[in-house]
Amino acid sequence: MREKIPPLETLHQMYYYMALSRAIDTRLWQLGRQGKAHFVITPAGHEAAQVGAAMALRQGYDYFVPYYRDMTMCLAAGMTARDMLLHVRGAPEDPSSGGRQMFGHFSRRDLNIVSGSSSVGSQMLHAVGLALAFRNRGEDRVTLTGFGEGATSEGDWHEAMNFAAIHQLRVIFFCENNGYAISVPAHLEIGRVGVADKAAAYGMPGIRVDGNDILAVYETVSAAHAQTRAGGGPILIEAMTYRLLPHSNADDDSKYRASEEVQAARARDPITQFSTWLKDQQLMSDAEQQTMDARITQEVDAATEYAYSRPEPTEELLYQHVYAPGRTA
Amino acid sequence: MREKIPPLETLHQMYYYMALSRAIDTRLWQLGRQGKAHFVITPAGHEAAQVGAAMALRQGYDYFVPYYRDMTMCLAAGMTARDMLLHVRGAPEDPSSGGRQMFGHFSRRDLNIVSGSSSVGSQMLHAVGLALAFRNRGEDRVTLTGFGEGATSEGDWHEAMNFAAIHQLRVIFFCENNGYAISVPAHLEIGRVGVADKAAAYGMPGIRVDGNDILAVYETVSAAHAQTRAGGGPILIEAMTYRLLPHSNADDDSKYRASEEVQAARARDPITQFSTWLKDQQLMSDAEQQTMDARITQEVDAATEYAYSRPEPTEELLYQHVYAPGRTA
């Protein structure tokens, strides 16, 4: 991998977020099979891309506008296992939505993580609007928005890219290209070109990076962050990745992906790759890994227990937050 | 200009359509000032681009999906002065819309000219759908859709380009870049790149051509036609042009365009350029030009007289064609 290696603490954090995400995800699928979670959508396979991207930003200052697959990104941006379990449970305490949204609609205002809808492609314009606000206020905050390659087919993506480019705003468009929009393969959604190539249409830099290589992503996004922060305009990054599991717990991916393809991708699992490398380079000991893994297990167990012992929402809560308190202007 | 020059008859037709268009346009603005035409929108300055494009297609076989500024294109595709005057008058006989649409919404099914709305950008997807129908039917018809550079900002443009590219359909995307979307200059609508450059995002050829040079446009569109017809996929052409008059009779362009800029463009009027060249090359005599001009005057006068002596629509007509005859399926 890279020559310029981040400090040990950063490397361990990277491992921690990826492994935490995988442990939560595994728990979610279990809960799904047990009939305790209605909806599960997975970041499995995208962890390196998401952590590499999130850690390149300034937490608590820069803004995240994620999509439904960005659980790992949100963990690296400060959300917790408990947040995720409350969310999948649909508990009133769920910080993302108060139990109102299906899993995958992460939000915490105190962490600058913006709420999304399920509508593919709708969030990218919000990132551009945030960047416009920061430009007007003279703040150098950077806004990163995550999306799949499938989202680039929506008109809103085009309008977002165009607007950001015209005003040279501080936006990082972070595409996680896993080759499929549910079942539809890339050549039927984005044609013969890559997503990074589409940046040229807006006079924007477009960079392709191996999304399985966390350090490559971290370096690429760090450089992009420095550039856009300095006023260099928006940047499109295409992290090449793969979804290791079905689209969601409602999907049967065997209908549209050969099992050899999935197996081959599993053999390149970004978390195993990274932990193997860390150990090969003697940057993480078995004991250190075990400590982190144990902490993760404990966190996920505690979070599950907590979330699944919360009360149901009362009917009164249903009517909250339709309009601002007081209602009239 | 070019070495390969089209036959004399074609050259004279080119002149005729351009001059006819200008004469009609001049009449429309007169009628507008007299309060006899509520709405006028002008192709003045775009004539070379539009005639060059239209004449490269196979009339009665290929399809046109024009936009509101494409009067000249529609004339070259077979519409008449009478059609245009009936349209501006809003007469029930208006073949485009039966007096239902403002001027600029040209349509004649017998000439394969498809009806449009006023919504910028909405028609390009229809062109793609037509091309899909022809592909499915095994017909090699080519569909050309006209639009301004401003229309490329709409999400629908992106979706149309993407869909056409994925299925390698027989579509010519014909952009008339006149540098403004009403008052908004190109750098605020499409950024620092040209429209032709945007084709790369779809793996599509993008060609820029001088839209004031009718023979250059004719050659470019002819080549594109041959290529896409042969199965080479869709092509984007950007004809660089200029709108010589205000956007419409409701617009005051002095607010956003320096008069020097407009004067300079008038000095490059594509019609004068072409007729001067024809004469320089001894391809059109003064007498030939006068004959055509006289015929045009006569046609426009007759058309005006006809259109303005037609009856108003009855209330009964209002209710026609909301649904198919018989209404139920």
Place this chain on the structure above:
Amino acid sequence: MPELTMLQAIREAMDEEMARDPNVFVLGEDVGVKGGVFLATDGLFQKYGAHRVIDTPIAESGIVGVAIGASLVGMRPVAEIQFADYILPAIDQILNEAARFRYRSNGTWSCPLVVRAPFGAGVHGGLYHSQSTEKLFCSTPGLWVVIPSNPYDAKGLLKAAIRCDDPVIFFEHKRAYRSIKGAVPTQDYTVPLGKADVKRRGDDLTVITYGLAVQEALQAADEIARQGVSVEIVDLRTLHPLDKDCVLESVKKTGKVLIIHEDIKTGGIGGEIAAIIAEEAFDYLDAPIRRLGAPDVPSVPFNDAYERYVVPDVARMAKAMHDLAKY
């Protein structure tokens, strides 16, 4: 007659129409190899190939816009929008383009196309997989809006929609796909667009509804019958243009009206129906026109309890019928 689910009936309708008419083709997200996220198009790709069952990019406006273009020259596209919640990006193409093409061209061009979309709550879909968006399409002349309540109607109406010379928006309740079964003939038949259907005869009050709510209202009516209340149930089937005659005839007979829909009460199509009755059958009314719909919150929140609070169920329907009968 074989018993089919709604889903099977809908799939058969498409299959048979594709076999009958080479102009019919299907397009949408995941409709190909996967057969649609609800499997409504399952097997069609394998049978009719990639030119007639087209997996599209995620671009709803594009899907409908392309369908419009193809329909102009006589193709009969059946576009699937994956969820009714995601039809909004396509609404400009539907309302401004498809619905007005015939009118704006003075009858020269027309758009014989169908847009299918699953709608409705009750499957834990949260705010963005539970919406009832049909009201947005019921105020634009030129458009048909159809919602079937059982497999027989679903198949016959979808076939009629595909053969219709104007654009049809066809909403399918996603909770009905597998839960509702019924007998469906094997011979070709259609159910006419624009005709409501009295699904139950009764004298004391008229319930006007559509979609899955018809099935639930029928159950509620049976319960109430035991208390001696006789309920007539009108299944609108076509929401736009409305079959006024059928509605008014029933109301004039019973004198009491309850309109039920799963969509939120305020702004749902119950308003238009009530208004027509209050204008054209006023003298026949013996009671206020009641509406039962979801409360005024933005769609259906995810948590089970929220879903229960929001979606009108058989018990609430029975209570509303009971209360109105007593008025």
Place this chain on the structure above:
Amino acid sequence: MPELTMLQAIREAMDEEMARDPNVFVLGEDVGVKGGVFLATDGLFQKYGAHRVIDTPIAESGIVGVAIGASLVGMRPVAEIQFADYILPAIDQILNEAARFRYRSNGTWSCPLVVRAPFGAGVHGGLYHSQSTEKLFCSTPGLWVVIPSNPYDAKGLLKAAIRCDDPVIFFEHKRAYRSIKGAVPTQDYTVPLGKADVKRRGDDLTVITYGLAVQEALQAADEIARQGVSVEIVDLRTLHPLDKDCVLESVKKTGKVLIIHEDIKTGGIGGEIAAIIAEEAFDYLDAPIRRLGAPDVPSVPFNDAYERYVVPDVARMAKAMHDLAKY
């Protein structure tokens, strides 16, 4: 108090709010150097510069989506959609995003933004520059829909909209821009959202309306007064959420209701209003609830005669009032 046109009042509202609050900014097509196609933002670019008066690409979804993003951190965008007909490409961002942001995030994020758009017919705009699209926004909780009928209300309501913490869709009748004048105070004031206003007191019947139609209904009421009919006119001002109390109070007093809007009758918001009355004031009604709207054709065709056939005018209003009074 100076006499202003609607257009001037609207411009002043924006100007004063921009001066008062640095978070307020304007964006839209041609709003900058040109000052908008109707000149509603004339002079603002020169006064506040390119960062606060932003000429956008032709991308309505983009305009609203960007406004949403900016509003999330407390900016107060005022987006102009050039014609209400062209708001449709932005409807997903308005209904699915702006209106639900507060709810879906459990009160964490909100969208204090305004979308302004000129609507209505009578200026020979044909099918695509004449539409009344307000109904599409009146069925989504979380959203405000406001339509002023005179310069005083226009300025006060627009200021209130800009200060409102939730998204407001603000429609302005394009034929009223220059034709309607009225006194407007120079001191700062607001007109509260959510409150209807009785523009004329009367006893025989209630007319419920909004926008330019209020002015025409007032004229019609004056004519009818000479025949001894006393008409009360309720100007809704906010169409969503509705001021039910004001509507019901008036209806309970007069017992007869005529709802007027320029939008087509079927599917227009008159249906919802009639339904509320038929449900909640039924016992007070002395006559059918009448609605006067445009006929069921897709928008307003271009030709003058067509426009006359479609748009309800003072004479038709007076006749409808007269007929209802006689009932």
